[in-house]
Amino acid sequence: MSNQKKLVAVTAIVLIAVFFVATYLFKDAKVKETEKLVSNNRASLIRDYSPSQGSAMLKVTLVEFLDPECESCAFFHPLVKEILSRYEGRIRYVVRYAPFHPNSKFVIKILSAARLQNQYWETLDLLFKKLPEWGSHHNPQPQLVWTYLPELGLDIERIKVDMNDEGIMKMIDQEIEDGNTFGVRQTPTFFVNGRPLRSFGLQQLEDAIKDALAE
């Protein structure tokens, strides 16, 4: 190899290495910053009103910021449920909202109204399952949601009244504010015992849960 080729090859390697080192350092700093934000704002990570499964006394708490109109959340939802059932009785699961899509708030209102009829988790499962129908990016049809709800035996008329409760709007504003506090910019965003995932992924989520359980 000529000296010139060596020069170019070494330069390329150095620049790419700098890129990856900078990436690592940036992510590391970001995780530490978020951890600090969480420890300074413990009360904002889980609100009293937040839908949750499992006792608050459990050792591990998984907080998920989700958007009911987000495909990635819909994809993760059954996988998260699978993890929760595998570690049943050992993990508390808390849902927070990050409404990033045009119809997110509409659906969050319906979910909150369904919660009053004790059908919150069933409604969430169903809406995620049907998301490809009602939440297609090219042709979103949120009205379709009304056609799914009778399947769960929900009182639609009551939902239509309850969903317009002012408390729900305030709750959504609070969710957005708390999401901003923790720098939630994508959904789903997971926190395991207040710690964000180092990088996004199912395996990373499971590893974080395993580590928290083993601690």
Next chain:
Amino acid sequence: MTSKSFNYLFLGWVVSVIATLGSLFFSEVIGYAPCSLCWYQRIFMYPLVLVLAKGLFPLDQKVYGFSLPLALVGWVFALYHNLLHWNIIPENAAPCRQGVACSTVYIDWLGFVTIPLLSLVAFSMVIILLFLFNRNFTRENSNV
């Protein structure tokens, strides 16, 4: 022996690599969403990494003709983007109304260094280095 023309082209390539990796760092690592003008500048910067590298081995004057148009068009987009940031062109005249506004300022180092300014500097450097490469290549090869 390394010729002056090689050095100039090599430096131009280094600038394009830094600009490429830097822009990817901003969007993929930090998470700044690129606006449409940013995309046009990327379209003209990224190929320079490969085109300039190819021109180095063997050192070929033709690379000047292949890469200068890319750099010049990218430079015009970068200039336009900066004029927008400096409020010389009003924002509603910008061709980007959806998604991220091109007038969004993500970074502001020392009060004047923004991402479009870095882009303009990078394209300017590539253009200057290409001129120097071309002139020195002609000189070196006519002396021989």
